[in-house]
Amino acid sequence: MAERKQLPPEGPDAVLRALADPHRRQILRLVQHAELPAGRIAASFTLTQQAVSQHIGVLRQAGLLTERREGTRRLYTLRHESLQPVRDLLSEFWPDALGRLRQAVETAHPRPPERKP
Amino acid sequence: MAERKQLPPEGPDAVLRALADPHRRQILRLVQHAELPAGRIAASFTLTQQAVSQHIGVLRQAGLLTERREGTRRLYTLRHESLQPVRDLLSEFWPDALGRLRQAVETAHPRPPERKP
């Protein structure tokens, strides 16, 4: 059997951990609408290029970024869907935050069979 | 001047970091509806009482728990509002997750002045 020393966290852990750093949130802000190369991302920090590359790695491993290679450059952009664990967490622990809205919607549209079986 | 060596993280960082641990999320599940004493929380883990106490400390410092003392016991419960940073983050990076619902609501109720000034 393979000895797994310490494989990276998965699921909600990875996403939440990745988001718990201000530098990384700033990176997400940069790429949430535009697709940017690593270099341009790094240029907007006072950190070294390598440090930013590591942050990008964390975000990528958490599934928060998509990578597209173009020549020597790597272009990154936010994968919104990967925030699903955050949404789930919110709806679990603060149902009002989403639920009140949902309820209002369902009240307004009295046929809500919009749920998967 | 006071020397601040490394004061604990504040705002979104503290909340997200606190939530990024499965043990702590489990604690929140336990106290999200019921107010429980530290001992009963600790009893549902295989960790030591002290370890759980430390997790509670992290959650408390992040503002996620309220503490009420009753005799020698300390009763904890979830402070839902403290999840606001998570909600903010979600609405910043995944506006659809909340916004689509909001939009539907506003379409259905064409005058929604339900916002604080």
Add this chain to the structure above:
DNA sequence: TAGCTTTACAAGCGTAAGCTTGTACAAGTC
């Protein structure tokens, strides 16, 4: 080919996180 650009990989350092054991302290019970 050589040289340049863009980016990641690697090693090392200091600090923080998460855990354990040991202890202290406050509040009830006898």
Add this chain to the structure above:
DNA sequence: GACTTGTACAAGCTTACGCTTGTAAAGCTA
């Protein structure tokens, strides 16, 4: 008072994190 219960504080250990410097690899360009 002495004992028990409920809980936090403290020290110490191991591992992870965030950063730096150094280097290598992949792709352009001349």
